[in-house]
Structure formats: C-alpha cells, structure tokens
Amino acid sequence: MRRLISGRAAPSQLADTLASLFLAELLRPSPRLFVHTAWLANAPLLDNRFNAYRTYLPDLGFRVITLTDVLVELSRRGADLELAVTDGKRSQAFLDLLRTLLVRSPGRGRIRLLSAEDLPGTGVLGDDFWLEGAFLWSSAGVTPGPTPAVLHTSAGDVAEARKQWTAFWEGCADDAQPLP
C-alpha cells in the first residue's frame, strides 16, 4: 500500500503519520531503523500531557514525547538506529541532547550517526514501512518538504529501499560515528 501525504492538510497529516509510525516502532521495534534527513531536531511526536500513553510509556512523564525520547526508548528496547544527515552543524543541538540522554540511560541498541553530502533516499525506514520524503524537522514540529511525503508499506518497496540504504551504510561504515 502507498499513501500520499499532500495538500493543505499535509502538515498535520505528516505529524499524525510520524506519531503513528514511531508508536508502531515502540510496539515492536525494527531491528534496524533508518532516519535520513537534511537535519534533525527534537520535534514533538506523541502528546502525553493527558496521560494518553501513561501505561505504555510510564517513565516519560506527563508531557509531549519528542523524537529524542522515542529514539532513546527504541534503543533501550534493542533497536539499532542509523541516523544520516546532510547538515551536521544544524543538527548539533539535537545530537548533543541525544548524547546526554543516552549517557544517562544507555540502551542495548547501537546508534550511529553519519554526516554525508548525498543520501540514497530520505525519510524514515523501518522493517515494514518507509515514510519517504524530505520533510524538515524542527523543535516545533515537522514540515513537509517540497515534494509530497509518501508512506510505503508494501514489502517490495520497503525491501528495495532497505537494500539500497543498507548498502549505503556499509559503504560509509568508516565515517559513521557511534553515539553517544
């Protein structure tokens, strides 16, 4: 299946989709999750101000759960995370925060960061989905990029992207930095 996220409602639909995807990952983490983007920022993902996720994520408190919280939790649950950005300098604040959180509560999963000029694709790629798109992360949220985001869940699309992205990471293994 493919879902095109476009039109006037795209910003809210993109935020909702990312929230659902990361929640799905928390349910059953992919062994290896890729996030490829221009830069990373600590965007809000799940609204837990009214205890909506209290019993499932009890340690995160009554607040908005952000990207760093989810990544640390995924690492704690054993997922390997591959983060690739083209603008490492702009991602610095996010990475500093992520490092701090990982030092405080280290996880079982491996987290690697790669700063590269060209990426084989952008978006969030798990075992059974690929949210394709050059969306822009900020601490206020996620904004759609110039082209519409597409959510792929068909096995063929996801497998093809995983093959390319895995080969890319194997080619750049020496440049990838482990976090924290």
Added chain:
Amino acid sequence: MQDMEAPLSRTVAEARAARTQNELAPVRDRLLEKLAAAGYVLSWPFLVAVNARLLPPDSGPQRDGLLALLLQLRNHLGDRLRVEIGHREFAYVAAQEAEIRAAASMVGANVEGNQLYRILAGLLWPRASLVRATTETGYNPFATVPLGDRCLLRQALRLDEGPIDPAQPRWRERLRQELAEAGRAVLRLDGVDRGAAKALLLELITTPLDIGYLQVFPQVQGLAVEEQTLLLTLQLREARV
C-alpha cells in the same frame, strides 16, 4: 512463578540464588527480557515492586505459595461477595484461615496474635483502583469526601463504550461507523503479539476510511496497557472540525 518448570520461574530462582552483584546482573537482564516477552511493561514502579515484593531477601517457593494462596482466596471472596475487598480488611480475614496460617508458618512467619495480620498486610499489594482513588481525592476540612472513582466519570463521558475487537467479524465496518459518528474509537488488542498490533496500526494509517463523502485516515490518540491487552485509541481529525 508457581510452575517451577516454567522458564520465568527458573530465571527467578537463579536471581534468588545469586550471591554477588556480578552473578545477579546477567540473571536480572534475562529476567527483564522474559518479563518483557511475557507482555509486562517494564516501568520503574513495576521493577521496584518486583524487587521489593517478589524478590526480597530470603524469598522462595514457599513464600510464593503463600502469596498464590492469598490471591486465590482474595479472588474467591471478591467473586462471592461481588465487592472489591481492601487489602487490610482482607489481611485480617485471611489471618483467620487455617490454610493460610499453615502456609505462613512454613515460611517461618510468627502466626501468634496480630503478627500474622501485619505480615499479610505487608505482603499484599493494594488494589490499583484504591491507590488511584487516594491520589484523586482532594482535601476538604468541612466534609468527609468519599474516595473518587474515575470509572464513574468514564461512564458519564461514554469513554468505555464499545472497544472494538479486530478478531470479531465486521470490525472494520464498526470502526468506520464509530469514527464517522463519534470521531473516536478504541481497538482492543488481546494477547501479547506486539508484531500483529504493529501490523494492524500500519494498515490503519495506510488504508483510507470511506465516511460517505470523504476518504480519511484515522490518527492515534493514545495507547494503554491493561495486563495482556492493548487499548489503542483512534480519532478522526476531520470529525472534530
């Protein structure tokens, strides 16, 4: 933990047998993995409770047996009386039972006088509803305020109506109808198969719902865990407009 041959029981026995931190650390990691695989949410309060209530020093199968007897008796009395018995009241009742006294004396507890009552009251956990109610009740110096019960409020707001079970036939039609009419629906996912829950969630956000003149996608509003059951709350953003 009553089944001594179960993998979880064996790991618990290893944790109890550990004498040093170096021995305990790997066993503890294995225990956490097994608990997570069994569907428990490894929250900080849960782990504190496991350490303090189930794995205190000198705990063993006999203590587990006493706890199992107590829980059986509490469930039996609760079913018979159709009320939730407070843990102190239950400890008093249980302390009079010959079977409980015999099991307690095997653990080495002093069963004379009120000692057994105190031991049992410390062994039992208060009901979750009681703990929750004490945190939700405010202070009023002019009146005795009964303990609050959030279930009354949930009932008034119709929040507990109709969780949809995807194992039932025509569940998609019911989901579409509830989302279209109320803008909100709750899916009840029984069992511990988180992979199936993930696949279902991915399917829901990828497959549009036809609500007459619009094709829309539900969004996740919350996820709750009740023992082995996941309650996934979905809402329709368009229905709120």
